[in-house]
Amino acid sequence: MVDLLKDLEFRGLINQVTDLEGLQKELEKGPITLYCGFDPTADSLHIGHLLTVLTLRRFQLAGNNPIALVGGATGLIGDPSGKKAERTLNETEIVVEWSNSIKRQLSQFLDFEGENKAKVVNNYDWTGNLDVITFLRDVGKNFGVNYMLAKDSVESRIQSGISFTEFSYMILQSNDFLNLYKNENCRLQIGGSDQWGNITAGLELIRKSTDEEAKAYGFTIPLVTKADGTKFGKSEGGAIWLDAEKTSPYEFYQFLINTDDKDVVKFLKYFTFLSPEEIEALAAEVEEAPEKRTAQKRLAEEVTKLVHGEEALQQAIRISEALFSGDIQNLSAAEIKQGFKDVPxxxxxxxxxxxxxxxxxxxxxxxxxxxxxxxxxxxxxxxxxxxxxxxxxxxxxxxxxxxxxxxxxxxxxxxxxxx
Missing domain, CATH: 3.10.290.10 (RNA-binding S4 domain)
Structure with missing residues (x-):
């Protein structure tokens, strides 16, 4: 079996780990349960979420048990991490609807059958009925205000302002980790680099709420940026969504095929399951014959197929080829709707x-x-x-x-x- 942490390191997916050596030993002992949270801030995940979803999948392929947590509760509060201002709070009905939609999307990337089957959970199930007194006594008492103020997600907002609602987000997420640690034997939380403060706060809560030998770990993945320093995942039309109704498979394919030469090898490592040897061969092509854009085509094919399936990939290729050649007579009406969505x-x-x-x-x-x-x-x-x-x-x-x-x-x- 591939050494998971070695593979993650090759792909540039390790940003911070609380105890890399300890995690390596845990993985060598046998399968572990891990989780990653996804707040329903829209009715679909976007391509920026894909990296954490696929990292969960990599852990599962290596024999571990992933839990995808949908933040039905935390989605009602708003995570201050990486945000310059307060989020607009959404109505409960909308968050429930979005939670169900995201749950469906996560289900297509993880395997819910077999020995190390994945699970989807919703933190509203254990947070929704938690009364404020119990929350403050049993959970809140474990957090010093100075400790919380020192976290980047809070410190960066002190000048511009942060409400008590968003200030308490870290405690709610920490309680999720504690809940899964106790009830699912979940030993690892993964997330984007902006989640480091929330993840380490969860570890602190586990340490204080359980025995001294409690062993849990935190792991973050780098923020995906392009060579020009801008955030990955946006096009002129806005975010690149995983929902085909919001971003068509053709638009999705085009976004990836237009990847800059400076970024394409990094994105092949991040978003595909190609072997190191295949990726290195494509990297050599970028150096020797960049005009062929072989690496970009492979990236677009692999990721479009992963997200939308083989049929949608072939449709996206047909539309692309027809537009390039001008021979559009053989396109179906459905393909024309996709390919000509933005033309006058x-x-x-x-x-x-x-x-x-x-x-x-x-x-x-x-x-x-x-x-x-x-x-x-x-x-x-x-x-x-x-x-x-x-x-x-x-x-x-x-x-x-x-x-x-x-x-x-x-x-x-x-x-x-x-x-």
């Missing part, structure tokens, strides 16, 4: 319309004179086919699945005609 569109209410009128009405060409010139010069394509006929009529036979006509002006400017 026009709703045509006529069964038949002259091409000249359509170009002007949809503002593809600014005037009839320009439209005539564009057609005569061969700059206009209907569903990928050039047309130079000034009297051309766009009719039902020009619609893909009766829904769309794609008009291209010049090499790159696409327009979507809807019916």
């Amino acid at each position: 569109s026009y709703e045509c209410k006529q069964d038949e319309i002259s091409l000249l009128d359509l170009l002007v009405e949809s503002k593809i060409s600014p005037s009839k004179r320009q439209a005539r010139e564009d057609i005569s010069n061969g700059a206009i394509y209907i569903n990928g086919e050039r047309t130079t006929e000034l009297d051309r009529v766009v009719a039902a036979e020009d619609r893909i699945e009766g829904q769309f006509t794609i008009i291209r002006r010049g090499k790159k400017k696409y327009y979507l005609i809807k019916y």
Whole structure:
């Protein structure tokens, strides 16, 4: 079996560990139970969450038992870690709905069958009915205010302001670790680098609330940044979501295939399960023939398949190839919806319309004179086919699945005609 910590080190996934040597010995003794928390701050996880999800999966593949914790309770409070201002608190019904959605997403990355099956838990189950007196006496009394003020997540907010609600987040998360330690024999919590303060606070609570021999560990993963120093996971349209309804498989694939040469090897290590030998071979390709973008294609294929499945990957590749070549006649209406989501569109209410009128009405060409010139010069394509006929009529036979006509002006400017 692959040495798990050695593999994590090769992939650059070890940021901080409370006791690396002790954790190594625990892993050598046999399987351990570990957890990572995911607060429902939206109805979907995004690509930034993927690294911690996949790290849980790496631990599971090495024989350990992962627990994915959905923060139904902590999601109602708001984690101050890495935030410059207070979060907007969401209604309970929304957090419940988002929690269920995230639970479904986590289920696709972890194995819930077999010997070391994964579990999904919700911290609302043990926090929701906890009364304030019990919480303050049994949990809160273990935390000194000075200890909490020294944590980065709190200290960074002292000047701008932090409410008691967010200040108490650390205690709630610590109580999660204690609960799982007692009830699930969970010995390790993993999280992003911004969770270090919360994780170590949990270890402190376990130490104070159990016997002196209590053995638990904290492990953080680096924050994913790009070579230019910016945070990974955002595009011009916003976050890259794991939900296909929010970020289509084609958009997801395109985001990854456009990865900078300086980042692609790091992301192959982070987000794929390719062997070190395969990754090193792709790294050599980046050095020797960067123009082929072999590493980017492999990254996009591996991660899109992992998140959306083989069929969605092939669909994303088909759309990409069709847009590159201009041959779009064989795309389905569903594929056109994905690939042309962000291009200018026009709703045509006529069964038949002259091409000249359509170009002007949809503002593809600014005037009839320009439209005539564009057609005569061969700059206009209907569903990928050039047309130079000034009297051309766009009719039902020009619609893909009766829904769309794609008009291209010049090499790159696409327009979507809807019916």
